[in-house]
Amino acid sequence: MKKIKRWLKNYNNSLSYVGLIVAVTFFSISLSPSLLPRPYILQGVLSGFSLLVGYSLGVACTYLWHYLELPEFKKQIKTTLQYIISALSILIFIYTIYASNNWQNELRILMGQAPNEEFLYIQMIAIALLLAFSLLFIARLFKKSFNNLRFTLHKLIPRRIANVLGLSLIAFIVFTFTNNFIISKIVTTFDEIYSIADExxxxxxxxxxxxxxxxxxxxxxxxxxxxxxxxxxxxxxxxxxxxxxxxxxxxxxxxxxxxxxxxxxxxxxxxxxxxxxxxxxxxxxxxxxxxxxxxxxxxxxxxxxxxxxxxxxxxxxxxxxxxxxxxxxxxxxxxxxxxxxxxxxxxxxxxxxxxxxxxxxxxxxxxxxxxxxxxxxxxxxxxxxxxxxxxxxxxxxxxxxxxxxxxxxxxxxxxxxxxxxxxxxxxxxxxxxxxxxxxxxxxxxxxxxxxxxxxxxxxPMVFFSLDLYRKEPDWMKGERGHDVSPDFNWYPIITFLQVLFDLPMxxxxxxxxxxxxxxxxxxxxxxxxxxxxxxxxxxxxxxxxxxxxx
The missing domain is CATH 3.40.50 (Rossmann fold)
Incomplete structure (x- = not known):
């Protein structure tokens, strides 16, 4: 039990504050309406990916800030800012959780569906957290593998070349494993399932x-x-x-x-x-x-x-x-x-x-x-x-x-x-x-x-696009179709994920x-x-x- 508590404490201390704030913000915005209503399981998966993307973006911004050697805030100012930002993040989180079912019900009415009286918030949040932390754990395993590899290469070749080579090798392994084993197996499994159903x-x-x-x-x-x-x-x-x-x-x-x-x-x-x-x-x-x-x-x-x-x-x-x-x-x-x-x-x-x-x-x-x-x-x-x-x-x-x-x-x-x-x-x-x-x-x-x-x-099959992460589409500007929510707003990255997860619905x-x-x-x-x-x-x-x- 002591080992578990020590591990949890060390894991908690290793998390980035900026990353967590951006992650919570992404999570909150992911609850906003998109094109179609989402069941709680799909919402949990979407919010889990949003958490991970938000955290990664926050960590990347922190790394870039330090890399550019930009000045740090004084401790007192930093602490005050953290309290204010944390309070705002919590308020946004509470508001979006409260409003999410209303947003989804408005979409259901637009689609001609009956409103949902119950939205399983706890289950949705649990799915999001489980997915986000699982993916983060896998990402840290790859990071640890990269560090071990580049430290080994440091002994043989110059440091910068070792870093580039190590990163390239890890990226190649991840891509090959993901494409040839995970994605390939998933597609093959689905193909077999639907093939049997077609018989x-x-x-x-x-x-x-x-x-x-x-x-x-x-x-x-x-x-x-x-x-x-x-x-x-x-x-x-x-x-x-x-x-x-x-x-x-x-x-x-x-x-x-x-x-x-x-x-x-x-x-x-x-x-x-x-x-x-x-x-x-x-x-x-x-x-x-x-x-x-x-x-x-x-x-x-x-x-x-x-x-x-x-x-x-x-x-x-x-x-x-x-x-x-x-x-x-x-x-x-x-x-x-x-x-x-x-x-x-x-x-x-x-x-x-x-x-x-x-x-x-x-x-x-x-x-x-x-x-x-x-x-x-x-x-x-x-x-x-x-x-x-x-x-x-x-x-x-x-x-x-x-x-x-x-x-x-x-x-x-x-x-x-x-x-x-x-x-x-x-x-x-x-x-x-x-x-x-x-x-x-x-x-x-x-x-x-x-x-x-x-x-x-x-x-969404028509209006999803790969540049939604960086560009507001024309179909969201000006007059909208009668079955598109007026509360659907464009947000960088998040709207891309929302419409992507609208596809199976x-x-x-x-x-x-x-x-x-x-x-x-x-x-x-x-x-x-x-x-x-x-x-x-x-x-x-x-x-x-x-x-x-x-």
């Missing part, structure tokens, strides 16, 4: 008997190789009978083709299989054809796919293929390039065959993507295909932050429009919309191709907020992009009412 079939989902369905006995693709998301996509679409009953007139059976990740080894082989299946079911005889890029898990949003098929009364075909098992937010942080490769290969394969068909009889061709799928879909269209055989357009929802196309468009927006709802030149090629339909403007006239982006102001909110795009928004987009024939205001209203809960 399962949800209850109520049965192998189709209709020969036009992918996975049927007549299909070129085995039902078991579609994976869970593919099976749901094929089985849960609207049937011809449902469409006929809804419109009270004869309709067609919507055609869907899906190739699971297990169907073939390479993306090229899967794309060829998708093409052959699409040809088998006569998908190119329909009036509208979509090349759809799914999210990271292979999921295609029913609110997007079903509404498209309703608007065209089943005279449609959709083709898609899986490229990953991992959720989009995790794939984005690890390797978002898979979506681009898969989308490009499928688009080129379908477009090449489509271009060989007579223009007067081939379907209108569009691209679609949600989230990581939007990243792939928007980059799949290359200049050569647009010039030689232009498609009719595309719909992209929640294009994520690694995207290169939509951010470039937003940078070139008209100066009077906000970043979260930009207008691009005369709106003849690209238009953006949000919860309320912003696609209609009497001064705008569409050109031969139509592209629409749907993005909600509260979507982006799809944990009700429809119509953040990264969960509503059927109504999809309908608005599809109407502008695909121009459904014979669509009256009454039909449009009835379709929106039919999907009002999605």
């Amino acid at each position: 399962n079939t949800d209850s109520g989902i049965k192998k189709p008997t209709n020969s036009l369905y992918t996975g049927s006995n007549s299909s070129l693709i085995q039902w078991k190789n579609l994976g869970r998301t593919g099976q749901n996509f094929i089985a849960n679409g609207p049937t011809q009978a449902e469409l006929t009953a809804f419109f009270s007139q004869k309709t067609l059976s919507p055609l869907r083709v899906y190739v699971g990740l297990r169907s073939r080894e390479s993306a090229e082989q899967r794309a060829q299989l998708a093409l052959q299946e699409l040809i088998r079911i006569k998908g190119f005889s329909r009036s509208k054809l979509i090349v759809a890029t799914p999210t990271g898990t292979g999921w295609l949003d029913p609110s997007a796919m079903n509404t498209f098929e309703y608007l065209h009364q089943g005279d449609t075909a959709i083709v898609s293929m899986q490229y990953s098992y991992l959720p989009s937010w995790l794939t984005l942080l690890v390797d978002p390039s898979g979506a681009k490769r898969s989308a490009l290969v499928l688009y080129n394969t379908i477009h090449r065959y489509w271009s060989s068909l007579p223009k007067e009889s081939r379907p209108d061709l569009y691209v679609f993507g949600l989230s990581l799928g939007a990243l792939g879909a928007e980059t799949s269209i290359n200049l050569t295909t647009i010039i030689n055989n232009p498609i009719q357009g595309g719909l992209f929802a929640g294009a994520p932050f690694p995207s290169t196309v939509s951010p470039q468009l937003i940078k070139q927006r008209n100066p009077s429009s906000p970043q979260w709802l930009p207008t691009i030149q005369d709106g003849s090629l690209v238009r953006f919309t949000a919860q309320e339909n912003q696609l209609n403007n009497e001064n705008w006239h569409w050109g031969p191709m139509r592209f629409v982006y749907i993005q909600y102001a509260s979507d 982006a799809d944990k909110v009700p429809r119509g907020s953040s990264h969960r795009y509503s059927a109504s928004s999809y309908i608005d987009g599809w109407v502008e992009v695909t121009q459904p024939k014979g669509l009256t205001k009454e039909k449009l209203k009835s379709i929106k009412h039919h999907f009002s809960d999605q």
